Amino acid sequence: MMDHFNAFRPKHDLEEFSLSRQELFDNPTARVPICLVLDCSGSMWGEPISELNKGIQLFMKAIRQDDIAAHSAEIAVVSFGDEEPKCELNFTSIGNQAIPFLTASGRTPMGAAVKMGLDMLEKRKKMYSTTGVDYYQPWLVLMTDGAPTDDITLAAERSSELANAKKLTVFPIGVGSAADLQTLAKFSPRRTPVRLKGLNFSAFFEWLSKSVIAVSQSTIGESVKLPEAKGWGEL
Amino acid sequence: MNIQKIVAKYKIFIDTCTWMFPQAVHFLENELPRALYSQRETVKLPVRVIDEVNKHLKSEIKETRYKARKAAEMIKLYIRGKILEGFGSSADNFVDQTILTVFTNYRTKYHLAFITQDRKLAQDVDNLNRQKSVRSNKHILVLTINQFGQLSPWNFNLQESNIQELMKKSSHKSENKKIPFSPSREKMKKLPLGKKVKVGIDHPLPVLEIPQLNQLISTRRFGPLRLIEKVGSGGEGDIYLTSNGQICKIYKKTSITQAKLEKLCIMLKYPIDKSGICWPQDLVFNSRQQFVGYIMPKAVGKPLQRSIFVKPLLQKNFPYWKRSHLVQLALAILEKIQYLHERNIIIGDLNPLNILIKNEREVFLVDTDSFQIAEYPCPVGTVNYTAPEIQGKKFGGFLRSFQHEYFAVATLIFMILLPGKAPFAQQDGGSPQENIKNGNFPYPLGQNTTGKAPDGPWRFIWSHLPFKTKEAFYRSFKEQERLNTMEWIQVLKHYEYTISKGYLSDELFPQGHKIPAEKRTTAICQEPYCGKEFDIHIDRKKQMVENGNKLICYKCQEKIQEEKLMKNLYGTENEITSKDQMGSFRSNGIDPHQDPFLFDPSQMAGNTNQPSSFLQNFLNRFKS
Numbered sequence: 001m002m003d004h005f006n007a008f009r010p011k012h013d014l015e016e017f018s019l020s021r022q023e024l025f026d027n028p029t030a031r032v033p034i035c036l037v038l039d040c041s042g043s044m045w046g047e048p049i050s051e052l053n054k055g056i057q058l059f060m061k062a063i064r065q066d067d068i069a070a071h072s073a074e075i076a077v078v079s080f081g082d083e084e085p086k087c088e089l090n091f092t093s094i095g096n097q098a099i100p101f102l103t104a105s106g107r108t109p110m111g112a113a114v115k116m117g118l119d120m121l122e123k124r125k126k127m128y129s130t131t132g133v134d135y136y137q138p139w140l141v142l143m144t145d146g147a148p149t150d151d152i153t154l155a156a157e158r159s160s161e162l163a164n165a166k167k168l169t170v171f172p173i174g175v176g177s178a179a180d181l182q183t184l185a186k187f188s189p190r191r192t193p194v195r196l197k198g199l200n201f202s203a204f205f206e207w208l209s210k211s212v213i214a215v216s217q218s219t220i221g222e223s224v225k226l227p228e229a230k231g232w233g234e235l
Numbered sequence: 236m237n238i239q240k241i242v243a244k245y246k247i248f249i250d251t252c253t254w255m256f257p258q259a260v261h262f263l264e265n266e267l268p269r270a271l272y273s274q275r276e277t278v279k280l281p282v283r284v285i286d287e288v289n290k291h292l293k294s295e296i297k298e299t300r301y302k303a304r305k306a307a308e309m310i311k312l313y314i315r316g317k318i319l320e321g322f323g324s325s326a327d328n329f330v331d332q333t334i335l336t337v338f339t340n341y342r343t344k345y346h347l348a349f350i351t352q353d354r355k356l357a358q359d360v361d362n363l364n365r366q367k368s369v370r371s372n373k374h375i376l377v378l379t380i381n382q383f384g385q386l387s388p389w390n391f392n393l394q395e396s397n398i399q400e401l402m403k404k405s406s407h408k409s410e411n412k413k414i415p416f417s418p419s420r421e422k423m424k425k426l427p428l429g430k431k432v433k434v435g436i437d438h439p440l441p442v443l444e445i446p447q448l449n450q451l452i453s454t455r456r457f458g459p460l461r462l463i464e465k466v467g468s469g470g471e472g473d474i475y476l477t478s479n480g481q482i483c484k485i486y487k488k489t490s491i492t493q494a495k496l497e498k499l500c501i502m503l504k505y506p507i508d509k510s511g512i513c514w515p516q517d518l519v520f521n522s523r524q525q526f527v528g529y530i531m532p533k534a535v536g537k538p539l540q541r542s543i544f545v546k547p548l549l550q551k552n553f554p555y556w557k558r559s560h561l562v563q564l565a566l567a568i569l570e571k572i573q574y575l576h577e578r579n580i581i582i583g584d585l586n587p588l589n590i591l592i593k594n595e596r597e598v599f600l601v602d603t604d605s606f607q608i609a610e611y612p613c614p615v616g617t618v619n620y621t622a623p624e625i626q627g628k629k630f631g632g633f634l635r636s637f638q639h640e641y642f643a644v645a646t647l648i649f650m651i652l653l654p655g656k657a658p659f660a661q662q663d664g665g666s667p668q669e670n671i672k673n674g675n676f677p678y679p680l681g682q683n684t685t686g687k688a689p690d691g692p693w694r695f696i697w698s699h700l701p702f703k704t705k706e707a708f709y710r711s712f713k714e715q716e717r718l719n720t721m722e723w724i725q726v727l728k729h730y731e732y733t734i735s736k737g738y739l740s741d742e743l744f745p746q747g748h749k750i751p752a753e754k755r756t757t758a759i760c761q762e763p764y765c766g767k768e769f770d771i772h773i774d775r776k777k778q779m780v781e782n783g784n785k786l787i788c789y790k791c792q793e794k795i796q797e798e799k800l801m802k803n804l805y806g807t808e809n810e811i812t813s814k815d816q817m818g819s820f821r822s823n824g825i826d827p828h829q830d831p832f833l834f835d836p837s838q839m840a841g842n843t844n845q846p847s848s849f850l851q852n853f854l855n856r857f858k859s
Contacts, residue, residue, distance in 0.1 A: 017801045025691030026546040028656040030667050067541045123804050130800055132662040132689020134670060
């Protein structure tokens with residue numbers, strides 16, 4: 001029964017899917033999928049969330065402006081607030097994406113959000129792979145200003161495994177003094193979490209876009225040198 | 236210009252230099268004869284032209300002889316095809332004089348058109364239009380073949396200033412204007428091939444200041460120049476337009492090394508003056524006479540990566556392009572590469588950002604200071620263009636071989652013909668580097684198929700390539716018998732030929748597999764609610780019917796595949812596609828990746844190295 005139901009999903013889904021495949025046909029450039037998993041819990045309300053929105057805007061604009069990265073980078077956004085994570089932006093070509101506007105409220109379901117992000121990355125990779133489009137191993141940016149309100153064990157294990165196998169690059173970022181860097185570290189065995197200076201999201205996203213551009217034009221495989229992380233880290 | 240209309244209205248005259256102009260060959264072999272046949276018209280040819288061509292056939296200069304041979308060949312074909320009438324005799328004056336006399340005599344009777352490459356003569360003939368003593372309601376049209384091989388009217392005003400400029404620049408060059416196809420050919424100077432990387436010269440040189448926008452720089456050849464506009468910047472430094480219209484690269488402090496300086500000095504010792512290769516012209520110094528960069532000629536166009544390699548950009552930049560334009564583009568680039576290879580220069584970092592495209596015939600190789608010169612390596616590279624045996628190696632630490640370079644050449648041609656698609660990108664593939672290292676070229680040749688050719692238009696494009704081209708890729712990517720640049724030129728000329736003969740599709744992105752005309756049949760799609768008629772290979776249809784498989788059109792096949800794929804990806808939680816599932820789907824009898832029906836029309840067409848033309852096709856039809 002279940003199978004039967006799935007075979008006749010609403011038509012617009014298939015159309016969307018078909019469009020997304022067409023994009024992969026039209027643009028054969030090797031892809032860099034990037035998933036932003038962002039804390040939008042109640043504590044982010046006010047200035048933090050508006051600074052975060054500015055940062056995302058800046059990030060997407062910077063990538064769109066780079067000829068190569070615009071055709072190479074793909075961005076998805078998962079927000080976590082309320083009771084459940086929410087997919088704010090799914091993978092497709094950047095040119096067709098509207099920049100999401102995030103609002104803050106509710107709890108901090110970080111574990112579920114990371115799981116959602118990893119699932120989306122997995123599916124996207126599968127999509128590249130079945131279509132036959134080259135891709136670089138994905139990136140996951142995890143940002144929080146607090147501590148999770150759900151169980152993160154499974155999600156953290158999965159993300160660590162992938163990172164250790166060099167199948168995922170995790171960028172764990174703490175926002176403000178309440179951010180629990182120790183929890184963040186559980187997701188990222190290879191890159192130590194860093195704390196954002198004040199609410200300087202823009203500096204971070206600027207750095208991130210430069211890194212994306214560097215990867216999309218990368219010269220020697222995985223040994224891409226990311227630009228120096230100046231201005232946003234507090235090490 | 237509409238050649239049909241011109242042929243219908245005017246009597247056409249063509250002078251010797253046009254017959255011998257290489258860029259005119261396409262026009263003379265295709266467009267003009269087609270128009271002449273459809274209008275039942277002829278070209279009028281002074282016998283003196285034939286005399287001149289015959290004289291050039293015996294020229295001491297190889298290039299002139301070659302051009303004359305081509306001209307003679309074409310004139311013979313015109314005569315055989317009865318689209319040319321000779322007139323006059325060998326006793327006539329020089330062609331120029333003859334043309335003027337004939338035009339003066341007939342200009343009141345007929346509309347006359349004259350195609351010439353000689354500006355002075357063109358001007359003289361055009362002036363007849365303004366001769367007031369004899370009034371005429373007839374018109375003289377003076378035309379030329381431009382550098383893109385297109386027929387166009389002479390524009391005397393514009394030309395005037397251009398010529399003056401040219402004269403200023405090259406006043407020392409041969410003044411012999413009678414022969415516009417200047418025979419001067421530089422003697423080839425080969426660079427020495429390096430054996431080992433020269434080491435210990437990577438230290439930066441002391442530089443106190445890096446010139447900025449609007450500042451002065453000094454050069455030996457061109458004197459002081461000003462940096463008037465920043466036109467680009469890269470990892471190594473910034474690119475400026477200078478006050479004399481040339482381009483200047485100013486390095487960052489960290490990139491100014493002894494190695495750089497030595498390499499540039501060698502490059503200056505072996506000057507290359509070929510359009511499209513932005514070879515260093517001179518060193519650049521700052522106000523303290525410290526080396527900071529070099530001068531190069533200006534390049535025009537957009538990088539290959541940003542103009543051809545993404546379908547929407549390709550369609551935006553070159554909306555009129557067909558497959559033959561891609562082949563022509565590849566040939567134009569190969570010609571530059573071959574020029575360098577002949578001189579022992581290995582590009583090293585051949586990549587689509589370093590090749591600028593103005594159009595399919597005008598291309599520019601930039602970043603020449605990264606080329607591998609003698610014992611100075613090319614220190615950079617990109618994954619896609621790196622042979623598997625040197626993947627992951629540090630490029631500055633060894634000298635690349637021609638074999639390494641030929642891998643890059645093959646990749647470049649592949650990514651032009653299948654716009655932007657990397658040759659090793661495949662289903663169930665991974666990163667570009669992994670795919671190249673695994674060395675599993677996914678496209679089918681004959682019965683060899685991996686079933687992993689990427690989805691989308693790529694396998695259709697592949698199926699429409701001539702067998703020779705496919706085989707060349709196969710040898711280069713699968714059997715490590717890489718073709719050299721000259722061999723690739725042959726392969727692509729053959730491709731060009733099969734397209735021009737109409738044997739192979741000229742479509743940029745063909746919609747289905749290649750089906751030879753005599754094997755083409757139709758079937759009715761048996762998918763519910765479709766029922767459309769579609770083209771299918773007769774053998775495949777037979778095979779499918781015998782095996783009891785459904786006959787399904789490409790569109791429905793694609794839809795079915797899409798639904799399956801979507802179900803696999805989003806169907807139920809945790810139901811991530813296993814390879815088995817995909818396998819069972821593929822063995823459904825409809826394997827879209829297989830291309831078992833090979834047909835190479837060129838093998839039937841006999842010797843394939845001949846130039847192709849409408850004219851020859853036309854005549855061949857009457858041969859038997």
